Amino acid sequence: MxxxxxxxxxxxxxxxxxxxxxxxxxxxxxxxxxxxxxxxxxxxxxxxxxxxxxxxxxxxxxxxxxxxxxxxxxxxxxxxxxxxxxxxxxxxxxxxxxxxxxxxxxxxxxxxxxxxxxxxxxxxxxxxxxxxxxxxxxxxxxxxxxxxxxxxxxxxxxxxxxxxxxxxxxxxxxxxxxxKHSNQIISREIADICTYINNNLRETLPLEQLAQLCNLSLSHFKYKFKKDMGYSPSDYILRQKIEKAKELLMDTSNSIQDVAYNLAFSSSSYFATVFKRYTGISPTQYCIYKT
Known part of the structure; x- marks a missing residue:
């Protein structure tokens, strides 16, 4: 105890x-x-x-x-x-x-x-x-x-x-x-857009485009997404990209620069910043830890 x-x-x-x-x-x-x-x-x-x-x-x-x-x-x-x-x-x-x-x-x-x-x-x-x-x-x-x-x-x-x-x-x-057994219920449109995001992590995924796919205004899309998921669509996209990055970094043939490019980050330094924000360690430290 x-x-x-x-x-x-x-x-x-x-x-x-x-x-x-x-x-x-x-x-x-x-x-x-x-x-x-x-x-x-x-x-x-x-x-x-x-x-x-x-x-x-x-x-x-x-x-x-x-x-x-x-x-x-x-x-x-x-x-x-x-x-x-x-x-x-x-x-x-x-x-x-x-x-x-x-x-x-x-x-x-x-x-x-x-x-x-x-x-x-x-x-x-x-x-x-x-x-x-x-x-x-x-x-x-x-x-x-x-x-x-x-x-x-x-x-x-x-x-x-x-x-x-x-x-x-x-x-x-x-x-x-x-x-009440009131477990969180995610609406069909937000569930579908999450699937779309997960299937297109190598793209930049502008929020305006995602809102259009849901037939919602940008402000309503951001509000509804956060209400259903608990965090913003931008936050969700980055989280999913970092989870995908961890998978890609398990393959030693992929360099950190390659992973950053493949996941549509603007630079490897920005990728490293985001990676550390969501994992607490740098991509380099992650690679060392997993080997």
Missing amino acids: QELDKISTDERQIIDFEALGFECIKVLGTYNYRQMNKSLEMHTHDNMIEICFLEKGTQYYHIQGEDYRINGGDLLLTFPGEEHGTKSFPEERGRLFWLIIEVPHKNQRLLNLSKKDTKLFVENFLSLKSNRKFKGSDRLKHDLNAIYKICEHPISGLDKIKISNLLLHFLLNVLEFGN
Whole structure:
């Protein structure tokens, strides 16, 4: 079992609820990465539920032998004793919240609920194990941001009541979304354009052209694409090109310059910049690592 991370940095802000006297609520954390970071090591939390809410971006996780990709607006739950992390994937650019709750013991109460209601609450959360990934909404981030705002200063007794209500409201919303089984649905036109992009990664793929293929205006296309996929079409194209580049670089007969040219990058230096942005290492380092 890994010790809980309770140390804030410039990019990661963590609230230690144990230190604030909350029972069963362990930590609330958030990061807002502007570039790729190293992978999150596989680890477990005994007797704890972890709720991840990705506000924006995309992220891969590996839980109990299964891979999950979450996009902006998605929730992902991890349950007691489950091994989880990002495995070989980096922590990507974007903003993520995570809340870790200890499953209450027999005589413990969650957020001042009665023992009976605490038991009911936990049973409902544990029932989501078969549907651990589902879509949330913006109202989740409002509760979490409000908690961070309160905790910018030393909290009073009334502040603690406010935080308890915000946490309870957040958790009830998570249950509501989870019980709807509202997994992300990608529209047919966006799914088709993603297939088109994946089949034409050697082209420049102007957004105006992609919008026309969808019979949408450019602004509507960009809005709809981000709503369905969790990131912009430009971001998606670059991600897919870099995934293809990693495949091509596995063939030692392909030079970095060849791969950059074949994937329609304007120069090998720009390709190297984008490659490092999405993988955390340069193409040269990637080639050395894979050999």
